Amino acid sequence: MPLSKPSPELRHIALRLAVTAAALVIALAGISRIVLPKHNQDAHGPNNYEAAHGIFAEPENSVDLLFLGDSETYCAITPLELWRDHGIASYISATGAQRLPLTLSMLNRVLGCQRPKIVVLETNCLFRAVTPGTVARQTANDALPVLEYHNRWKTLRPDDLTAAPFSIGTDDFKGYRLKTGVSAADDSSYMTPTMDSESIRSLNRWYLEQIADVCRSHDIKLVLVSTPSTVNWNMKRHNCVQQLAGELDVDYIDLNTGKNRAQIDWSTDTFDGGDHLNLQGAQKATAKLVEILRNSYQLPDHSGESAYRSWDEAYARYERVVNEGAAS
Amino acid sequence: MTSYFSLTMLGLILPGTAVAYQVMPRRARWAVLLAASYVTFWAISGKLLAFLLASTVTIWLCGLALDREIKQRGEALRAPGANRKAVKQSYARRMRLIMAAGAAVNLGMLFAFKYVVFAHRLLAPLAAPLLTHLGIGWAAPAAIAAPIGISFYTLQAVSYLVDVYRQSVTADRNLCRLALFMAFFPQIMEGPICRYGQTAQALWAGHGITWENLVSGSQRILWGAAKKLIVADRVNLLVKTVFASYESYDGGIIALAAVLYTIQLYCDFSGTMDFVVGTGRIFGVRLPENFRQPFFSRTASEFWQRWHITLGTWFRDYVFYPVSLSKPVKRLTTSARHLLGNRMGPVAASGVALLAVWLGNGLWHGAGGQYVLFGLFWFAVIWLGGFAEPIAQSICERLGIDRSALPYRAFQHARTLAIVFCGELIFRADGGWAALGMLRRLFGQFSLASFADGTVLKLGMDGADFACVGIAIAVLFVVGLLRERAQHDPAASATPAGHAGMPAAATANTAATRFALAWWQNFNVRWVLGCALILAIVVFGAYGTGYVPVDPMYASF
Numbered sequence: 001m002p003l004s005k006p007s008p009e010l011r012h013i014a015l016r017l018a019v020t021a022a023a024l025v026i027a028l029a030g031i032s033r034i035v036l037p038k039h040n041q042d043a044h045g046p047n048n049y050e051a052a053h054g055i056f057a058e059p060e061n062s063v064d065l066l067f068l069g070d071s072e073t074y075c076a077i078t079p080l081e082l083w084r085d086h087g088i089a090s091y092i093s094a095t096g097a098q099r100l101p102l103t104l105s106m107l108n109r110v111l112g113c114q115r116p117k118i119v120v121l122e123t124n125c126l127f128r129a130v131t132p133g134t135v136a137r138q139t140a141n142d143a144l145p146v147l148e149y150h151n152r153w154k155t156l157r158p159d160d161l162t163a164a165p166f167s168i169g170t171d172d173f174k175g176y177r178l179k180t181g182v183s184a185a186d187d188s189s190y191m192t193p194t195m196d197s198e199s200i201r202s203l204n205r206w207y208l209e210q211i212a213d214v215c216r217s218h219d220i221k222l223v224l225v226s227t228p229s230t231v232n233w234n235m236k237r238h239n240c241v242q243q244l245a246g247e248l249d250v251d252y253i254d255l256n257t258g259k260n261r262a263q264i265d266w267s268t269d270t271f272d273g274g275d276h277l278n279l280q281g282a283q284k285a286t287a288k289l290v291e292i293l294r295n296s297y298q299l300p301d302h303s304g305e306s307a308y309r310s311w312d313e314a315y316a317r318y319e320r321v322v323n324e325g326a327a328s
Numbered sequence: 329m330t331s332y333f334s335l336t337m338l339g340l341i342l343p344g345t346a347v348a349y350q351v352m353p354r355r356a357r358w359a360v361l362l363a364a365s366y367v368t369f370w371a372i373s374g375k376l377l378a379f380l381l382a383s384t385v386t387i388w389l390c391g392l393a394l395d396r397e398i399k400q401r402g403e404a405l406r407a408p409g410a411n412r413k414a415v416k417q418s419y420a421r422r423m424r425l426i427m428a429a430g431a432a433v434n435l436g437m438l439f440a441f442k443y444v445v446f447a448h449r450l451l452a453p454l455a456a457p458l459l460t461h462l463g464i465g466w467a468a469p470a471a472i473a474a475p476i477g478i479s480f481y482t483l484q485a486v487s488y489l490v491d492v493y494r495q496s497v498t499a500d501r502n503l504c505r506l507a508l509f510m511a512f513f514p515q516i517m518e519g520p521i522c523r524y525g526q527t528a529q530a531l532w533a534g535h536g537i538t539w540e541n542l543v544s545g546s547q548r549i550l551w552g553a554a555k556k557l558i559v560a561d562r563v564n565l566l567v568k569t570v571f572a573s574y575e576s577y578d579g580g581i582i583a584l585a586a587v588l589y590t591i592q593l594y595c596d597f598s599g600t601m602d603f604v605v606g607t608g609r610i611f612g613v614r615l616p617e618n619f620r621q622p623f624f625s626r627t628a629s630e631f632w633q634r635w636h637i638t639l640g641t642w643f644r645d646y647v648f649y650p651v652s653l654s655k656p657v658k659r660l661t662t663s664a665r666h667l668l669g670n671r672m673g674p675v676a677a678s679g680v681a682l683l684a685v686w687l688g689n690g691l692w693h694g695a696g697g698q699y700v701l702f703g704l705f706w707f708a709v710i711w712l713g714g715f716a717e718p719i720a721q722s723i724c725e726r727l728g729i730d731r732s733a734l735p736y737r738a739f740q741h742a743r744t745l746a747i748v749f750c751g752e753l754i755f756r757a758d759g760g761w762a763a764l765g766m767l768r769r770l771f772g773q774f775s776l777a778s779f780a781d782g783t784v785l786k787l788g789m790d791g792a793d794f795a796c797v798g799i800a801i802a803v804l805f806v807v808g809l810l811r812e813r814a815q816h817d818p819a820a821s822a823t824p825a826g827h828a829g830m831p832a833a834a835t836a837n838t839a840a841t842r843f844a845l846a847w848w849q850n851f852n853v854r855w856v857l858g859c860a861l862i863l864a865i866v867v868f869g870a871y872g873t874g875y876v877p878v879d880p881m882y883a884s885f
Contacts (some may be wrong), residue, residue: 024862142399147872153868154792
C-alpha cells in the first residue's frame with residue numbers, strides 16, 4: 001500500500017519540532033563554547049579534569065608519550081622523572097574512575113593537538129563497567145559540553161568569551177598527582193597464581209578495539225600497562241588482558257608480575273593500603289616502565305632543546321615540591 | 329532508575345510507551361500502559377512486584393464478593409414478606425466483613441514492610457522481659473526494602489474497597505482495568521492517591537495522543553523538571569549538611585535550613601507531581617492535582633487543603649468522616665455541646681477524629697518518632713486553632729481590626745508560614761529527639777551571627793546558589809500569584825493553558841494579571857518559554873559533578 005501524503009498539519013508540526021530542535025542545539029553549542037573551561041587550574045572554576053586537560057595548553061606536537069587511564073595511572077607514573085632521566089616528553093591525561101568512553105574521547109581530543117609516538121593505556125579502566133548509560137552520557141557530553149560544565153556559570157570571566165577551551169595553563173606535574181603518605185598494604189594474596197581469567201563486558205571490549213583502531217590509524221603504538229596495585233590487580237585480570245592484547249595485536253606490560261614486575265615494597269610504597277602508589281612507589285614503577293619502553297621503542301630525548309625549556313622549569317618546581325614532601 | 333527525571337524515564341520509558349501506545353489499536357492501548365507500569369515497577373523494586381499484584385488481586389476478589397452481596401441483598405429485599413431491617417443488617421455485617429478483610433490484607437502488607445521494626449522497638453521494653461521470662465526468644469526483625477509506592481497504592485486499594493462497599497462505585501469485573509488503576513506508571517513513586525472513579529475508566533479508554541495534549545503535557549513535565557533540578561536538588565546541599573549535624577549550628581542557620589527544606593520538599597514533590605499530571609495529560613488522562621499554591625494559605629487548615637491534597641482528602645473521606653459519624657463520637661459531641669456550648673463543643677469533640685487523622689497522617693509518612701511528633705504537631709495546631717478562631721474574631725471586633733485588610737492577611741500568611749516551617753523541620757529531623765533538639769536550638773539559641781560572618785556560605789551553597797534559588801523562587805511566586813488570582817475560573821481547566829498548569833485569563837481581576845495570562849495562553853509564547861526553560865534547566869540544574877542526584881523525596885514514604 002502506498003504511503004499517504006502527510007497532512008499539512010503534520011508537516012507543520014514536524015517543521016516546528018525540527019526548527020525548535022535545531023535552535024536548541026545551536027543555543028546549547030554556543031553556551032558550551034562559553035562554559036568550557038579555559039584555564040586548567042582549579043582556582044579558575046570547576047574544571048573536572050584540570051590536570052588531565054593541561055595537555056591542551058602544551059605546545060602543539062610536543063608530547064611523545066601519552067598516558068591514559070584512571071587514578072591508578074596518575075598515581076603510578078611521574079612524567080617529570082622521565083624527563084629528568086631520559087628527556088622524554090610525556091603527559092598523563094588520566095582522570096579519576098575513567099571509563100573507556102571517556103578514554104576514547106580524551107584520546108581523540110588530544111590527537112587534535114598532539115602526535116604522540118606511544119599511547120600507554122593503564123588497564124584498570126578496562127574493568128570499569130561500560131553501560132549504555134555511560135555511553136549515552138559520554139556521547140552527550142562530547143556533543144554538548146555544557147551538560148558537563150554547566151556549573152561554570154558561577155565563575156565565568158570575560159576571557160571565557162574569547163579564549164580557546166583549555167588553552168591557558170598546563171599542569172606543573174604533567175598530569176601526575178603527588179601523594180607522599182604511607183599506609184601499608186596486605187599483599188598476602190597479591191597476584192596469587194591461577195589459570196582463571198576475568199572477562200570484560202562486550203561494550204568495554206568494543207571501546208578497547210576503537211582505541212586500538214584510532215592509534216593504528218594515527219601510526220601510534222598502543223601499549224597496555226598494568227601498574228602495581230594489590231587492591232585492583234590480580235592474576236585473573238592479568239590473564240584476561242594478556243589474552244586481549246594477543247587478540248588485538250598490541251603490547252602488554254604488567255608491572256605486577258613476571259620479569260616486568262616493579263620492585264614495590266608494599267609496606268612503604270602505597271598511601272592507601274595498596275590501592276594506589278605513593279611518590280616512592282611511583283618512582284619505582286616509572287623507572288621500571290621506562291626501562292622496558294626504551295628497550296622496545298624509540299622515544300626521542302629532548303634534553304637541552306630550547307623548545308622544551310619549560311619542561312626544565314617544571315622539573316625544578318616538581319623537585320622542590322618533592323623535596324619538601326620528603327622532608328615533611 | 330530512581331527518578332522520573334532520569335534519562336531512563338524521559339529518554340526511554342516515556343517516549344517508548346507513548347509511541348507504542350499511539351501505534352496500538354485503541355482497544356489494546358491499556359495493555360501498553362499496564363506493561364510500561366509493570367516494567368517501571370520491576371525496574372525499581374524487582375520481584376516485590378508480586379506484592380502489588382497481590383494487592384490488586386485481593387481488592388478485585390473482594391470487590392466481586394461485595395458486588396455479589398449487593399445484588400443478593402437487592403434480591404432479598406425484593407422478596408415478598410422480607411424483613412427489610414433484618415436483611416439489611418445481615419448483609420451489612422457480611423459486607424463490612426469482606427471490606428475489612430480486603431483492607432486488612434492490604435494494610436497488613438503495608439504494616440509488615442513499614443512498621444514491624446518500629447512496632448518492635450516500641451514494644452521491646454515491655455514485651456522483651458516478659459517473653460524472655462516465658463522462655464520465648466525476642467529477636468529484632470530486620471528492616472526490609474518495601475515495594476515502591478506501597479504507601480500510595482495501598483491507600484488506593486483501600487479507597488476502592490470502601491467505595492465499592494459504600495456503592496459509590498461499582499465493583500470492576502475487569503482485573504486488567506483494576507490493575508492499571510493500581511499501577512499506572514507515573515503514579516508509582518509518589519501518587520497522587522487516586523480514587524477508582526477518577527482515573528480507572530480514563531486509563532482504560534485508550535484516547536489517542538493529541539498534539540495539544542502532547543505539548544501541554546510536555547510543558548508541565550518541563551516545569552516540574554525545573555522545580556526539581558534547579559531548586560530542590562540545589563538547596564539539598566545545605567539542607568542535608570545542617571540536618572545531619574544540627575548541634576553545630578545556631579538557631580539562625582536551623583531556621584534557614586527549615587525554610588530551605590520546606591522549599592525543597594515543595595519543589596521536589598510538586599515537581600514530580602507536574603511530571604505525573606503532565607504524563608497523564610499526554611495519554612489523555614486527567615489526574616487529580618496534589619498542590620494548589622499552598623504557601624498562599626492563611627491558616628493551617630487551609631494549608632492542608634492545598635498541600636498533598638489527595639492524601640488530605642483520603643484521610644477526610646476514609647478516617648475523619650467515619651470517626652466523626654461513629655456513634656461514640658456523636659454521643660461525645662452531644663455531651664460536649666451541653667458542657668461547652670454549641671460553638672466550642674463540636675470543636676472539642678472533633679479532636680477525636682482529628683487525632684486519628686493526624687496520627688494516621690504522621691505514621692503514613694513513615695515509622696519514626698519524628699513522624700508521630702509531626703502528626704501531633706499538626707493535630708495540636710489545627711485543633712487549638714479551632715478554639716482560638718472565635719477568640720481571635722472577638723478580639724478583632726473589639727479592637728476594630730479589619731480581618732480582610734492587607735495587614736491582617738499578611739499577618740495570617742506569615743503566621744501560617746512560620747507554622748509550616750516548624751512542622752517541616754520536625755518532619756525532616758533525624759528522629760523525634762533530634763526534632764525536639766532542633767526546635768530547642770531554633771528558639772533558644774537564635775542568632776544571625778552565622779549570616780554576618782559568612783558561615784552560611786560554607787554549608788554547601790555559595791552566593792551564586794542562593795541567587796539562583798532566590799530568582800527561581802521569585803518566578804515560582806509570580807506564577808503562583810497568577811494562578812491564585814484566577815483560581816476559581818471554570819474555563820481555565822478547559823484551555824490548553826489550564827492543562828499546562830496555568831489558569832485562563834477570563835476572570836483575572838487586574839489588568840496586569842489579565843495581560844500576563846493572555847500572553848501565557850498564546851501557543852507561540854508558551855513554546856518559546858518552554859525552550860527557555862530547557863536551556864535554564866541545562867545550565868542552572870543541580871546535576872553532574874558536585875551534586876548528588878536526590879531521589880524523589882516522597883518515594884521513600
